[in-house]
Amino acid sequence: MAGETIIAPPRKVGMVSLGCPKALVDSERILTSLRSEGYQLSPDYAGADVVIVNTCGFLDSAKAESLEAIGEAIAENGRVVVTGCMGAEAASITARFPQVLAVTGPQQYEAVVGAVRRAAPMPPQPFVDLLPEAGLKLTPRHYSYLKISEGCNHRCAFCIIPSLRGDLDSRRPDAILREAEKLVAAGTKELLVISQDTSAYGRDLRHASFSTAGRREIRAHITDLAGELGQLGAWVRLHYIYPYAHVDELIPLMADGLILPYLDIPFQHASPSVLRAMRRPANEAKVLERIAAWRSMVPDIAIRSTFIAGFPGETEADFQLLLDWLDEAQLDRVGCFAYEPVAGAAANALPGALPLDVREDRRDRFMEKAAAISAAKLSKKVGLTLDVIIDEADGEGGATGRSKADAPEIDGKVLLRDAPDAKPGDILPVAIEDADAFDLYGAPA
Numbered sequence: 001m002a003g004e005t006i007i008a009p010p011r012k013v014g015m016v017s018l019g020c021p022k023a024l025v026d027s028e029r030i031l032t033s034l035r036s037e038g039y040q041l042s043p044d045y046a047g048a049d050v051v052i053v054n055t056c057g058f059l060d061s062a063k064a065e066s067l068e069a070i071g072e073a074i075a076e077n078g079r080v081v082v083t084g085c086m087g088a089e090a091a092s093i094t095a096r097f098p099q100v101l102a103v104t105g106p107q108q109y110e111a112v113v114g115a116v117r118r119a120a121p122m123p124p125q126p127f128v129d130l131l132p133e134a135g136l137k138l139t140p141r142h143y144s145y146l147k148i149s150e151g152c153n154h155r156c157a158f159c160i161i162p163s164l165r166g167d168l169d170s171r172r173p174d175a176i177l178r179e180a181e182k183l184v185a186a187g188t189k190e191l192l193v194i195s196q197d198t199s200a201y202g203r204d205l206r207h208a209s210f211s212t213a214g215r216r217e218i219r220a221h222i223t224d225l226a227g228e229l230g231q232l233g234a235w236v237r238l239h240y241i242y243p244y245a246h247v248d249e250l251i252p253l254m255a256d257g258l259i260l261p262y263l264d265i266p267f268q269h270a271s272p273s274v275l276r277a278m279r280r281p282a283n284e285a286k287v288l289e290r291i292a293a294w295r296s297m298v299p300d301i302a303i304r305s306t307f308i309a310g311f312p313g314e315t316e317a318d319f320q321l322l323l324d325w326l327d328e329a330q331l332d333r334v335g336c337f338a339y340e341p342v343a344g345a346a347a348n349a350l351p352g353a354l355p356l357d358v359r360e361d362r363r364d365r366f367m368e369k370a371a372a373i374s375a376a377k378l379s380k381k382v383g384l385t386l387d388v389i390i391d392e393a394d395g396e397g398g399a400t401g402r403s404k405a406d407a408p409e410i411d412g413k414v415l416l417r418d419a420p421d422a423k424p425g426d427i428l429p430v431a432i433e434d435a436d437a438f439d440l441y442g443a444p445a
């Protein structure tokens with residue numbers, strides 16, 4: 001028919017995103033870029049013209065999960081592009097899955113987008129959907145991860161992230177603020193600041209100042225950045241903070257209510273000899289004193305951490321020291337992994353590897369103590385009224401949310417009854433009525 005434009009349907013992309021919040025942010029960037037070119041998302045394998053598998057290669061168990069996901073995507077769809085941390089091992093992936101269309105490494109957004117364009121070229125489109133204001137998000141609309149830097153200057157013996165992602169590479173603070181402002185304007189109520197080493201932010205930029213549109217200059221430093229983010233009207237939660245001396249400067253921002261009273265510090269261990277063998281940054285003896293000082297300034301501060309039990313050379317005495325340290329530190333939230341060798345990590349060459357049953361037994365003993373501490377701390381919250389951000393409403397009057405002490409996915413929840421009006425993203429005062437080892441229960445106050 002003369003004069004009529006035939007519009008071919010847009011190509012659809014499926015995405016399997018594995019790994020940590022940082023990988024999730026990468027997936028969001030890739031999809032935002034593809035969406036801006038007119039691609040649509042497919043929620044299932046069958047409807048996708050091509051499937052991207054964003055892999056995680058941090059632990060051998062994560063690698064196995066990534067390989068399984070690649071195999072499944074090939075079996076279900078057949079047209080697969082692999083990216084992410086495991087992309088750094090392209091040869092082993094293509095040897096195992098010769099059908100894979102392309103393999104790209106972490107943060108190679110352009111390369112992934114290019115591979116998708118080749119695999120499923122978009123037909124010419126006179127009308128391309130407008131991008132949502134804040135880009136495309138895989139997290140619920142009311143909270144967003146904000147990645148402030150990539151890479152890491154440390155060389156912890158168990159970690160291969162620096163070899164996968166390189167040295168610290170901080171984003172400009174004005175660009176971060178712009179992204180945060182857009183997210184808040186689009187409905188984000190909680191910003192989760194992530195990186196490999198959040199407290200080192202801006203070191204590579206020599207903490208230079210940058211001018212922001214219509215705003216005063218901002219220094220590329222976590223204290224300044226957190227202060228600015230705190231003025232946007234959303235909750236601001238900091239993850240992956242190493243306890244460098246200047247972390248003390250963040251505590252007044254919490255006392256002033258600018259950022260959440262929440263510190264996620266991956267301590268990993270407490271025994272000086274194990275920390276030395278791990279080559280941990282900011283490994284200093286006075287951590288317990290500093291925790292006490294932070295708590296005296298912000299009594300409701302929640303400290304979350306992760307630990308490794310059964311690191312090579314860890315003696316029963318080292319482990320006992322860790323348990324005693326935890327008793328004293330009274331951390332609010334902890335995760336613990338039984339040590340697992342990671343291909344390519346320096347720790348594999350250390351003497352004193354421990355059998356799996358010892359590593360797992362120590363992990364279980366650690367988590368038992370952590371659960372008892374958590375239960376005691378949460379029981380003290382019964383009777384208080386806490387602000388709770390709603391994540392989900394069940395449509396029958398119940399809802400699930402989180403207090404300021406709980407990050408999504410990794411911490412506990414607050415389960416609400418009699419909350420028929422609660423909607424995701426609402427922040428409500430909730431009277432806490434009950435508690436167990438990890439979660440709180442209550443009703444709108």
Ligand code: SF4
Binds near residue numbers: 159196
């Ligand atoms: S600080 Fe250590 S564990 Fe964290 S990313 Fe850097 S090298 Fe890895």
